[in-house]
Amino acid sequence: MSRFHVGGKVVDTVDLLRKRHWAWRLDLWPFAILYGVWLAAIVPSLDFGDALIVLGSIAALHVLVFLFTVWSVDFKCLVQYSKVNDIHRADGCKITPAKFCGSKEVVPLHFRKLAASSTSLDTEEIYFDFRKQRFIYSNEKNTFCKLPYPSKETMGYYLKNTGYGTEAKILTATEKWGRNVFEYPQPTFQKLMKEQIMEPFFVFQVFCVGLWCLDEYWYYSLFTLFMLFMFESTMAKSRLKTLSELRRVKVDSQTLMVYRCGKWIKLSGTELLPGDVVSIGRSTGLDGEDKSVPADMLILAGSAIVNEAILTGESTPQWKVSVTGRGNDEKLSVKRDKAHVLFGGTKILQHTPDKSFHLKAPDGGCVAVVLRTGFETSQGKLMRTILFSTERVTANSWESGFFILFLVVFALIAAGYVLKKGLEDPTRSRYKLLLSCSLIITSVIPPELPMELSIAVNTSLIALARRGIYCTEPFRIPFAGKVDICCFDKTGTLTSDDMEFSGVGGLTDGEDLETEMSKVPDRTLEILASCHALVFVDNKLVGDPLEKAALKGIEWTYKSDEKAMPKKGSGNSVQIVQRHHFASYLKRMAVVVRVQEQFFAFVKGAPETIQERLVDVPAWYVKTYKKHTRQGSRVLALAYKSLPDMTVSEARSLERDTVESDLTFAGFAVFNCPIRKDSATVLSELRASSHDLVMITGDQALTACHVAGQVNIISKPALILGRAKDNEGYEWVSPDETSTISYREDEVEALSEAHDLCIGGDCMEMLQQTSSTLKVIPYVKVFARVAPEQKELIITTFRSVGRVTLMCGDGTNDVGALKQAHVGVALLNAIPPSQNEKSPSQASGKNETEKSAKSKKLKAASGSGDSLSKTRATSKSESTSNQAVNRHLTAAEMQRQKLKKLMDELNEESDGRSAPIVKLGDASMASPFTAKHASVAPTTDIIRQGRSTLVTTLQMFKILGLNCLATAYVLSVMYLDGVKLGDIQATISGVFTAAFFLFISHASPLPTLSAERPHPNIFCFYVFLSLLGQFAVHIFFLISSVNAAQKYMPEECIEPDSDFHPNLVNTVSYMVGMMLQVATFAVNYMGHPFNQSISQNRPFLYALVAAVGFFTVITSDLFRDLNDWLKLVPLPKELRNKLLIWAFGMYVICYGWERFLRWAFPGKMPSWKKKQRQVAASEGKKNV
Secondary structure, rough: OOOOOOOOOEEEEEEEEEEOHHHHOOOOOHHHHHHHHHHHHHHHHHHHHHHHHHHHHHHHHHHHHHHHHHOOOOHHHHHHEEEEHHHHHOOEEEEEEEOOOOEEEEEEEEEEEEEOOOOOOOOOEEEEEEEOOEEEEOOOOOOOOOOOOOOOEEEEHHOOOOOOHHHHHHHHHHHHOOOOOOOOOOOOHHHHHHHHHHHHHHHHHHHHHHHHHHHHHHHHHHHHHHHHHHHHHHHHHHHHHHHHHHHHHOOOOOOEEEEEEEEEEEHHHHHOOOOEEEEEEEEEEEOOEOOOOOOOOEEOOHHHHHHHHHOOOOOOEEEOOOOOOOOOOOOOOOOOHHEEEEEEOOEEEEEEEOOOOOOOOOOOOOEEEEEHHHHOOOOHHHHHHHHOOOOOOOHHHHHHHHHHHHHHHHHHHHHHHHHHHHHOOOOOOHHHHHHHHHHHHHHHHOOOOOHHHHHHHHHHHHHHOOOOEEEEHHHHHHHHHHHOEEOOOHHHHHOOOEEEEEEOOOOOOOOOOOHHHHHHHHHHHHHHHHHHOOOOOOOOEOHHHHHHHHHHHHOOEEEOEEEEEOOHHHOOOEEEEEEEEEEEEOEEEEEEEOOOEEEEEEEOOOHHHOOOOOOOOOOOOHHHHHHHHHHEEEEEEEEEOOOOOOOOOHHHOHHEEEEEEEEEEEEEEEOOEOOOOHHHHHHHHOOOOOOOOEEEEOHHHHHHHHHHOOOOOOOEEEEEEEEEOOOOEEEEEEOOOOOOEEHHHHHHHHHHHHOOOEEHHHHHHHHHOOHHHHHHHHHEEEEEEEOOHHHHHHHHHHHHHHHHEEEEEOOOOOOHHHHHOEEEEOOOOOOOOOOOOOHHHHHHHOOHHHHHHHHHHHOOOOOOOOOOHHHHHHHHHHHHHHHHHHHHHHHHOOOOOHHEEEEEHHHHHOOOOOOOOOOOOEOOOOOOEOOOOOOOHHHHHHHHHHHHHHHHHHHHHHHHHHHHHHHHHHHHHHOOOOOOOOOOHHHHHHHHHHHHHHHHHOOOOOOOOOOOOOOOOOHHHHHHHHHHHHHHHHHHHHHHHHHHHHHHOOOOOOOOOOOOOOOOHHHHHHHHHHHHHHHHHHHOOOOOEOOOOOOOOOHHHHHHHHHHHHHHHHHHOOOOHHHHHHOOOOOOOHHHHHHHHHHHHHHHHHHHHHHHHHHHHOOOOOOHHHHHEEEHHHHHHHHO
16 A cells, blocks of 8 residues: 555645665656767757757756756656555655645655563564654554654543653653654755745746846846845745744753652753653743743642743633542543643743652652653644744645646747747748747746735735734735634623623522622622632732632632631631632532631532532522623522531542532622623624624623624524423524524524524534534524534534634634634733834824834835845945946935834844744744734734735736736737847836836735625636736737837838847837836726725835836937937837827726726625535435
8 A cells, every 4th residue: 555544634645655766767867868869869960059959958858857856746756756555665755734734745764673672572663754743654553643642541540650660661762752852953044045946936037037148138137137036035034034033942951850760860851751750840040030841741749820821822820730639530631631731831830739649749849740742742833833834925826826827828829829930931040939939938927926926925914913913824814805704702802801790699589689798698708709710929819800800899808828718897718628620611610618617619600500510499590690691791600518527638539520519509690791892893894894793602692692782793683592491302592582483404594584593502512413513503693602622613614615714712712713714813912012022002002194104114115026125235236237226226225224123123133025933922822813912903904914915916917917918929929020129128127017016015905994805716707807808908009009110110121030129110019018017007906995096005106107207208209318228219200199199098998997897896795605505415415
């Protein structure tokens, strides 16, 4: 079997390969034969010039084959490797990664003998390393599996673990997992530059430059070549900088106590192995900085408070507790049990050892067992994301490929025409003929294309970074322009984190809240004061805002010795003995406390979960909590039970189930969660700009519907799906329970026309069991009480019916959904920015006009493949011979000081063109976009930039397409008539094109989103009709002008292959060509409703005015010297006037056609319902 399906998140398939002997490689022996044939047969039979052309062709083909082995992994495998079926004969393998995980790679396959242990014989291990992960061949599964780490065992396994007992075991483990370090070689500038120079487009550009030199365009060729090298070297420099930045992240080499071979020894953090038992606590380095945890570990004894901001961006310290008290047979799930896991890279703020554990740490730390090391830790995963998902930015690469193919067809027709006509004339030089044919074909593929596309995306990256939004996966920016459904988490995203304690309800059957705390029973106050996970760090109380609000509201204090007491009055103090932490899948938490020598269990949680655990449920229970949730409040049920006399250690070892059963109701704690000031306005803007809105929350359905109504997610009457009263099936109920409609999956679509639907997590389970997720989920507006895994399911369902999704959450429990969405935005609300950068709030506080003016200046410089943008290079390039270029450069020179300041502010001293460096702590593990804002406003920023990028790439393709089609025509038909361009003429047209493209790609998006949507693809009626219509007008204008010019030409015969010399037809075709170029940019510029209009995009406007002025001057022959220098001959007066009038007419017709098409084919909301029906039907067939 030569192919293995791995089907993981990183690797999809693995193909086995064996390297061919060098003599049998397909890039060697066929060419050896060809060179032999050339020497033996061709040299004697042809004249030397023609023989050299043949040799040149063979050599070019040979170089091309070599380059293809660099560009295409599949081609490299075909040429240099052979496929094998037996794994023992293979010495390499081709890895095909999962979708959106980068490109294919060939990696070596390793074989090694594992040392024999007493139980097993010598075994052989077959493995390969791919992107810092090891995959091992498994005989049982007959495929490659990721190297297993001990992170999914039972709790009992970990608690019995005593580390490595013998040196042999340590050796085996070191061989298996390696050292705990982030090792990746520092690439050199030369290596990166070589990579960049081998890129297909770069090679193609250099090839074009070579062809132009052969045709005597020296200035133009060298100008282009200089531009290219400048662009590539700055790209390489910025990549080098990003990689060096990442290399600074390393495992802290703190010394830890590790239990090995039966005793505690000191070891560096980099020597840790999975399965090691260590003692870990807070430790500071010489500079007073807290050291970070060196690997992912599970706490066996003790507890710790940890700052996880570097991974999640969540600044509230997290409480981590040991696994003692969990069932011995429970399997560990790092996702679910993160309350027991210390993650690598996080910092311990304080720790409490457990003296009763059988392994006592000599340095008073917490005892923990190492689960994962190196690149497998959470920090390692985040680094892998940043390292390996930053492919070179390409916008819709397959589309650009097809588009170029479409242009090449035209080029081949034109080249074929020239070749046919040329061969009819026996006197023509074959060398010049082939040269002109290859020039036609290459002229169609614009050399600026890859630069332009990456500039469009990089401009957006920079603009987002200035607003405190960081992106680790730039290819997702154009997706943001296609988003049609936005999903929001509620708590901490749409509403603020600051809870307000409103009072206690449900104590009697009265519906009013008791806000006077002296009238509330003591037991209820004691539960609120002690059933929480608050903790002191450096004498400051930290933890969940809701729990802090409760403590403040009841006027109790909580001390660092885990004791709560009332601030005034004579209440009893409450001592916490044991905590059972809140778990999202249980929806509750509990504590065991001691009040005056008596033990109690205090529990709080979601009203519906506590209801099942009460001995006696009051008659008003459901009515009361529903009333408060309907008003948008957050309601927690409180309950308690008294425990029999026991010792403290017995109380600590009580099972969680015992503590949380047979409870007595003690009231509802009601909290209000204010909606963020801008949530409603941002969401109504999104709604007005053709986006559907959805809320996905862990909160109660009634609360969710109330908030959804306030922030414009719901506008029609709401219906909530729940179990029917008689428990037979399900039904839709309105929030005030006045109307009910029985549930049928086939009627959901019709129901969603008149109502906004809401479903809860329990109904999601029912949908999964009845396989009707695809029929129901796409029509639902509010999802309540959903677990993190269900959030992921909701997003994948939306994707499978063809919707482009945006998910905005706060990055802790939304990780899965944020990763699944096309555009995931994690909001980190409370990380203060480092001193050297301005805080986002300061930045956004400045008025927009100043900001856009600043960004315009930045953008004007941060741009294109033009050497002009690189300000530092400016002074060096001043000596370029071409004065036109000089003029341009000095303009850039003038802005140098302002720019340098802006650049420094942007990224220490990065050049503006490269994407900003994403540092750890800026990016959340959770998602491709991370915003340092406490509001949902960044979603509109991201969508605006996405639409702008999408529109910019679309207009670039149209402009390049039109320019290329016109060029193919000029070079073919007119070339045969002897029309050529002068060298200086070509250079000037090149400078104008570069300037136009640069200013086009820096159009800022408009501050408000429009209801009209951009066209998501290049291939649509609008683009094709627009191209064909304008092309027809252009060709007509060209032919008419040249025919008009020929009437004034003396009857002289022009040799097609002669050197350039000025004449009337040449002059007219150059002028017309340049007029077409300017018209193409002006007509196809996509301004409102997405980007600034031409009048607002000042640099572009000035460039257009300058170009129009320049052509008017050269056409009207005002400065004879200038025209002589450009090698343009004087025009007869009638012809001059004709040209100017025709040019104006051509512009008006093209402009009118383009406007008509934009009106006739507006961007619409994608119709997904048809696809939803197809997908649901095919799913239904599968399940039958």
